[in-house]
Amino acid sequence: MEFDVEYFARLARIRLTDEEKTRLAKELSDVLAYVEELKRVDTKDVAPMTGGTDLRNIYREDESVRNVFDDCGKGPANFPDTKDGFLKVPKIFE
């Protein structure tokens, strides 16, 4: 199958150069051709393995551990743009 690289790159929010588009369209078609072999495996009645572990859910009391407004650690030092200590983001609504 021909891989629609432009459509899925757009969904992944990645801009590609024309050269990258040509290259990835071919390479991803090759990968999809390779994984076709899975269709031959009989998986009737096999439950999907949905994680790396058989461990069970872990619960804790729904209590606040730390108030991030009092202490947000050193995270904000990496923000590209800030205002009054908050992360400043581009306008979403006009």
Next chain:
Amino acid sequence: MIKLEELTIKKFREGLAKKEFSASEVARLFFDYIEVKDKEIEAYLSLNRDGALERARQIDAAVASGKEIPSLAGVPMAIKDVILIEGLPATAASKILEKYVAAYDAGVIKKLKAAGALFLGKTNLDEFAMGSSTEQSAFKVTRNPRDTSLVPGGSSGGSAAAVAADMAVAALGTDTGGSVRQPAAFCGVVGMKPTYGAISRYGVIAMASSLDQVGTFSKTVEDAAILFKEIAGHDPKDATSATVTYGDELVNPDFHKIRELTVGVPEEYFIEGTDAEIISAVQGVMKEFETLKIKVKKIHLPHTKYALSVYYIVMPAEVSTNLARYDGIRYGERAKSENLLDLYYQDRGNGLGLEPKRRSILGTFVLSAGYYDAYYAKAQRVRALIKQDFDEAFLDVDVILTPVTPTLPFKLGEKASDPMQMYLSDIFTITLNLAGLPGISIPVKGRGDKLPIGFQLIGRPWHEADILGLGRYYEQS
């Protein structure tokens, strides 16, 4: 005279306790050596000279005052640049995180700090741990210390090369499909990926969350055991970290019990296309086990041949979700743009390299409506069958012996333009990540000046003691 090439964790500990040297003296020697040697190898992305020397002074003061010192006190270590150390860069070898400085310590770093380890620096990798050669770093290409025309393997190639070139006593990496074990085999050092959940992933930049595990690089199997004992254990900040406690048998194996282990050898791991030298070297290990009176038997893992296909669906699916957070909003440089959508396109288009793009796009596809069942759900079912093969095999045997890689270390540039060829270098290691099992790559003995070859021991979940014990038995015999 301290010989860096002879320093193991064990010898360092003894030397420090007997006051043969100080931690500061050794740390300075390492930095002096790195300054020269790393021009050729390029294992490190950044060095932590001030932090490491300060830590060494504290350790020396503790030794001088006669205080009891923790088990890794002053041990000079290298850390893969996806593991966060507060105040140090953590770039994941990606342009999109080039200026990121870690805001906190990873769970595994907290444990290492408590054990007294010092961090020489952060090591190179394939961008976001995606690759098998460390050529796909946005910043530099690391070379194999055994032969600098060859790749060190990857993605933790910087950590493997640092230990192999005596630029660190031990190191941490991460292993999602073989990224600790394959570079260990290529560089001739010991690399262990423990059971999924044995080590905290908190503060480790995620690639594929159901497959990622932190792993160790060391010069001996004994060091791997010492290090693993220190960093294993539950972390409330990683919901997938287990509450298993490991006993003393990790570091002090009972060799009488080790001799009673049965080793299985799966036919499916000795396939056409594998280098004949590797097959014969691993068969040599099998024969040595038999000479040591360890029972060896043939086994079957019939779904092995589908592992690569399963991996190249499950892994990119998880990559596409984990890498969605790199959007230029919270870290890095923001592009100038008219609207938010355009900002995402630009920041991700400019900041991510080709392999993270390739995997994010593929992952978006396999998770998309209309394709989910045919690809992602199908792969999860076949993944269950791969795990079931191992469950059944472990009814019969205690440990499984296989090669680590199908080829010897390859030339720089040889596979860089062909992703399928690159992916095939993980064919013997990815099954363990899919099944969540522990595995260790150990250099085959007696290779002399020839290129290193690794063999892999696979254990039952939480039975790291079996593979470490058998590995040490082989190492010492």
